[in-house]
Amino acid sequence: MSVTMPPQHPVEDPKPTQGKSLTKAAKAKNTLTSPWATAAAIIIALVWTIPTVALFMTSLIPGDRYRTDAWWTVLADGGLTFDNFNQVLFDSFGDNSTAPPLLEYVFNSIVVTVPSVVFPVVLGLMAAYAFAWIPFRGSNFLFVLIFALQVVPLQLALIPLLRILGPDNLGLAGEFGGVWIAHTIFALPLSVFLLHNFVSHIPREVLEAARVDGASHTQMFFRIIIPLSLPAVASLAIFQFLWVWNDLLVSAVFGSANTYPLTYPISNLAGDYGQYAYLVPPAAFISMIIPLIVFFSLQRYFVRGLLAGSTKG
């Protein structure tokens, strides 16, 4: 999707260089900053932050007060407690007391996510190298096709792909293997495109020197392409990690009770306003902890990945 972005090196630091050399006066003139703009920025920042804080506070309300008391009321009388987290994680999470604990879904999310990140990144890098550096007939057409596939709604593929993975064919639907394959397929267009953007900007001399030395494609891939594209691989991996961890559709269609990740039971119980509704906020908060850690610790790479151009199929 970065097609209209400058066709330079895609992972350049987005930080400006010219801004730093400006004088203070020029800086001030350059911005729109006025008291109104500042006020608007603060309001936006608050509206974008408070809801998440409210989720955390709500998850601390004891179950018997969830219906009737708001979190600020419970906070004021000192009734907030971490009990819900214990109950959700280790006891049970669902519309009855025999439902499995959320911890089971935490593990499912990990098992679903990690291979679903590794597979498309490896396969994507291989294809990206071929499309960028090995001339062959149909190369351009195939690359444009893969690029176009990025925006095809994955809804279009769900029914037949489920049949292919289903009991009559591969027998992988409802298993982790089926979910991995589905996630891998849907990630490939973005993976190939994003890595191609990066790999194609490796200096030609580097590859030609190796070629002259008699290196084969395999040797070039392992000796040059992999080490040099690690930054792009990191960006893509983070992107794909957040995507898969937060996905609901693919897991709902290709998974089963044995494989459902965190999003699935939370989505189900969120619309159920019964006696276990108070378990939803703590569960939702738990589901966000890992992606938020990944996000805040690796934000730089994530932003680079976004800037390198990304739409998600």
Place this chain on the structure above:
Amino acid sequence: MGSTALSGRSVIAAGDLGADFWASQGQNLLFAGVAIVAFIAIVALIMFGADLIKGGARDKVQLVVLVAPVLLLLGVGLIYPAVDTAWLSFNEITQAPDPDTGIYTTTMQFIGLDNYRFAFSDPSTLRTILNTFVWMILVPLLSTGFGLAYAVFIDRAKGEKVLKSLVFMPMAISLVGASVIWGNIMYDYNQVGEQTGMLNALRELVGLDPYNFLRDSPWNTFWLIVILVWIQTGFAMVILSAAIKGVPAEMNEAASLDGASAWQRFWRITVPSIRSTIVVVLTTITIMALKVYDIVRTVTQGRDNTDIVANRMYVLSFVEGREALGAALAVILFIFVIPVVVYNVRSLNKVKETH
């Protein structure tokens, strides 16, 4: 198992999980680990195997090894299914007992455009399509608008990085999580007693009656759209902010020497300079907005006229077993994105030509 030093209650609770639980979770983790190692080993083996070939065939075989997995997976897993779905949408699936054997068999019958005719004439499905259209228009406009405004407001401000992170953070949250935040907490509505929802508490504070955000059609669709805008604004902001920083400072300086106000500079310099990036952001979010089903599924399940095509497609295909109609809705989604596909491919080719 539970003997680890956890505080009282959780020892009991964690102990309740039992050895079975840990055994099966450990097995799953091991399975994932083995799958990754095996995958990498197989890929490496094939690639080095292809390296042993002597002579002119070597390069060709290695090229095939590099591109074949992706082409095969996309062909079998995306292109063929897309074509198959398109074909399915022109058919009707019926289950009837075979007249001779009495065994129930599934038959597919070509019915032309009937599924589409139904989709556009059945009031609730038509409503679903119109709602999707509203999402497709409002989400990109609002996200890009807020994102651009915020990016400009905080550009080179003190603490810009932190301010960016705050608005960008929802990008890390799942749509399900965001739906819980808004649907169960912000929009919560109680008929009697204290208002536990934050927005209704706020309304009470300023003397307004509590409002049932999720029931009041057609505005409830708008309140659902707000959730996706809340997520996507960070994306728009980050991309646009990077573009704004690419606008030469001299242009702004020259304009302000000519007496242009900040507002005029924004419209005459900033916006035209980053126009192409704005288009990229708008189209990316448009596509995103079309496909999102998580929010509707989590918050309203499509009740009260809030359904959208992506959710209805899921329900028809995987809950109600009406795959052919579901397929037609998937194709309708695709038709919505065709202009974007064409635009993207044309700009890609332009970039390639100038390269």
